[in-house]
Amino acid sequence: MPTWKKILIGFSLIAFFGAAAGYYLYNKKPADVRRLQPDLSVTANFLILAFNSDEAAANLKYLDKVIAVKGIIADIKIDSSTGQASVILDSGDPLSAVTCSFYNDEIGAVQKLSKGTEVVIKGKCTGKLMDVVLNNCSIIQ
């Protein structure tokens, strides 16, 4: 095979894999948090305490991480018009709690929960507003 042919084949292979990788990245969906192992496990009380005492340090530790949070259910919000489900975990602090917003198809599992019971929820920590907020949540236990 002449050299120019080899080079041509080499280049077209690189171009093909480059395009395939680009296409793959372009269409890649955000990671399904339900399939990820939690990086950290904490109680709702501990999480709020960490954010209240030093928000910058807590951000470094928890922000963008998948965490499992154990706590007592203070409230359950289900909006049937949008198919949205959220659970609010009590933290012992009346001014802040942990708000967990669930995947829309987890609504059935959320409906089975009841206020005042203990639950472990896995989700991605997006920071603190009034509450510490978890996104893409599902129930572990």
Add this chain to the structure above:
Amino acid sequence: MKNLMIIAVVFFLLQPSFAQKRYFTKTGTVSFRAGTAVEDIDGLNKSATCVFDASSGDIQFAILIKGFEFKSALMMEHFNENYMESDKFSKSIFKGKIINLDKINFLKDGTYPVKVKGILEIHGVKKEVETNGQFKVLGETVIAIAEFEIVLEDYAIAVPSLVKDKISKTARIKVNCSNSILK
């Protein structure tokens, strides 16, 4: 006459406790569209905080920028890292007033047009905005709905020329917060 005075004074003293009614939610939604005909770019945040006072008309919304969900991982990464710089500017806040409060009857179910004016902070830039929305009063629940447009440049959000046919110069923002009465 004296009795009447006492009644008037008692009424006057009691009024604040009658009138002070606050509504709030931590699970409102804020979504935006900034795509073009070439590409859809939509983000959804399901943990918006909203609180308003039905007697003073003070109203506030707040969201965490990292809380926006996207259909594509790359879009989410670009949104957080390149455009909104969410590590630096983690929150977006609106603080304002309902300016036609007298037209809303919180005791009567119905849909009321609402005018809101205040300061909107996005990407660390504060700007005065005014927009129209709706309040849907349903017993002790008030659903606050608004839809408005912002110009990305106003908030120092730079779009590289390479992708300017994919990203719109404006973002259409939709707010939908179902507020419950705070007892």
